[in-house]
Amino acid sequence: MKQEDGSNDQTGSESNPCPICLGPMAEESYLDTCLHKFCYNCIVSWDKALYEKRSNSDSSLSESTSCPLCRKESFSVITGTYRTYFQRRHRFTFSTYAYRLRCYNREPGILNDIIDVVRFWESGEYLKSNSRWLDCWLKRELLTLMYMNSVGISLSGKLVDHFVRYIHFVIYSFFRWKIIFGPKKLSAHEAIQVQQEFKIAVSDAAKRYLGERTDRFVDELELFLASGFDIEAYDQVYMQRLGLGGASDGSTRPIRFL
Numbered sequence: 001m002k003q004e005d006g007s008n009d010q011t012g013s014e015s016n017p018c019p020i021c022l023g024p025m026a027e028e029s030y031l032d033t034c035l036h037k038f039c040y041n042c043i044v045s046w047d048k049a050l051y052e053k054r055s056n057s058d059s060s061l062s063e064s065t066s067c068p069l070c071r072k073e074s075f076s077v078i079t080g081t082y083r084t085y086f087q088r089r090h091r092f093t094f095s096t097y098a099y100r101l102r103c104y105n106r107e108p109g110i111l112n113d114i115i116d117v118v119r120f121w122e123s124g125e126y127l128k129s130n131s132r133w134l135d136c137w138l139k140r141e142l143l144t145l146m147y148m149n150s151v152g153i154s155l156s157g158k159l160v161d162h163f164v165r166y167i168h169f170v171i172y173s174f175f176r177w178k179i180i181f182g183p184k185k186l187s188a189h190e191a192i193q194v195q196q197e198f199k200i201a202v203s204d205a206a207k208r209y210l211g212e213r214t215d216r217f218v219d220e221l222e223l224f225l226a227s228g229f230d231i232e233a234y235d236q237v238y239m240q241r242l243g244l245g246g247a248s249d250g251s252t253r254p255i256r257f258l
Helices: 002-015 040-057 097-104 117-123 131-146 157-181 188-227 231-242
Strands: 028-031 037-039 076-082 085-090
Touching: 028 040, 037 040, 040 076, 097 131, 097 188, 097 231, 117 188, 131 157, 131 188, 131 231, 157 188, 188 231
Parallel strands: none
Antiparallel strands: 028 037, 028 076, 076 085
């Protein structure tokens, strides 16, 4: 019976080959959105090739991968399934999640000698910096943090979009109120007070989504806004400091938009 069962398993594998290599499934895996099945190594190789193609043609890279069969976007590969147990393996590249995970796993302050957060709060010019890229930045950070074990929230496109709109509204409303009714230039004491009010407002809005990672998220948000960099320049500086590449002494310096 055991030999017969093994023969049936092999026949079933051969009758449902991997759509990429057309051979028997090896470490059967499927994408989390469309549930199409592939060999694990095949779908990883596909994702790598797709990433390289996008990196050569697009100014910004998608955090997702496209199914070879139906072209639906997915954010992870499910593999190692056994009854009710499985492993979820996410797509990590230094252009998207991997480098941001390193940032969140460090103590804040790595860029304090480059980005003057105090000056940002004292200037009172909150919406004249890089807020035009805020939506894209917020979406990437949420996707990164939701992949961490400490944030037990299921990921969906609607949830991501809702978070981005909600947090952006909180930030924009706070800054508009301070610009209209607050002084144009703040003293050191006033700047600290506004900074704390900002952190409280954003933390209250974000903690339902991010849990214990909320404080680090607010730190990173403040750093991004204070930098005056667009996302590409901000990442370049951050990755260089983390030793992941980025700008060298002979390369073009990041552009500040303040």
